[in-house]
Amino acid sequence: MSIRIDHPELLVSPTEFFRLEETTRIKPSIGLKLSDRSYLPKADQPRADWVASVAVPAFKTLARMGFLAPRFCTVGTGAGLDVLAAVEILKARTVGFTDLHEDVLDYAHENVRSNLLDQDIELLGGAGDILAPLAGQLSDVDVIYENLPNIPMAESGDLADGQTSSTFISARSEEVPSFVEKYLMTLHYLALQQARPFLRVGGRVLSSIGGRVPLPEALAMSRAAGYNSSILTYTWKVQSEPDEVVGGYARWEREGLGPFHFYPVGLLRSTFQGVSAATAGAQALEIEEALAPHSIPASDALALVEKGEEVGHTVVILDSVKVPDSLD
Known part of the structure; x- marks a missing residue:
């Protein structure tokens, strides 16, 4: 059993962190309270942070397309920054959010509520597995955003012990296509399945998936779950929690899964510069395809990390749009 340790309040500037000219619906300085099981935002290194470098560009892309999300939901919210970004960028007014642990969810709820300028926003939170905590509470959702873990936890691991956002318990009762398991996309597939009753027709799931797996396999996963799938955004990030994450991929690569791809940070920076x-x-x-000759398998990436070198990976926002049942 873990002992809860509250971190000092973390301050984040949304204009800098989200790269916004101004904010109108959230405070200009965001204060975040975290427990020891909350995913720690990378406030001093946005390129390593999932919300800043992946979710926010995707939300901005939807907004530029004229697609807003008055009804929004996020799975695995952590500190709640993705909710605040959706309120500001996608104009969310009814928001569902989940996380695995009650204490993480409680802090997220407090973080969101205390940093809103517009208090006329409905917040629906639930702790538990993927979308299950919100069953019956939320429908006709415009956008569901998920950034779920990929790495099955070792048998000796304990999800209740500390910050374990990169791993999940692999024992699931649901059927999952073999290629989905091979590339460690199990939770993403299950999130797509669970999302269908929540979404309106034309609503979409944005799946944040590290491009350590081949993009055609991610697209095939969405189609296997019954969606029209495409790639909304593509970017890169520095690998955060490198020992744990790269080590986890290396372990499963040795078991015959993958392969999983990492890249030199300098190559990624130059490839995506100005794009x-x-x-x-x-x-x-x-x-x-252009990056493929420079990819580093997880075992070699782990050796680099152990030498103190940075590695990175690409990230795709998989856009899965719900079609009418008659067209499934």
């Missing part, structure tokens, strides 16, 4: 996430999304398959 928007949306433009890269339209060219994602071509970019991935």
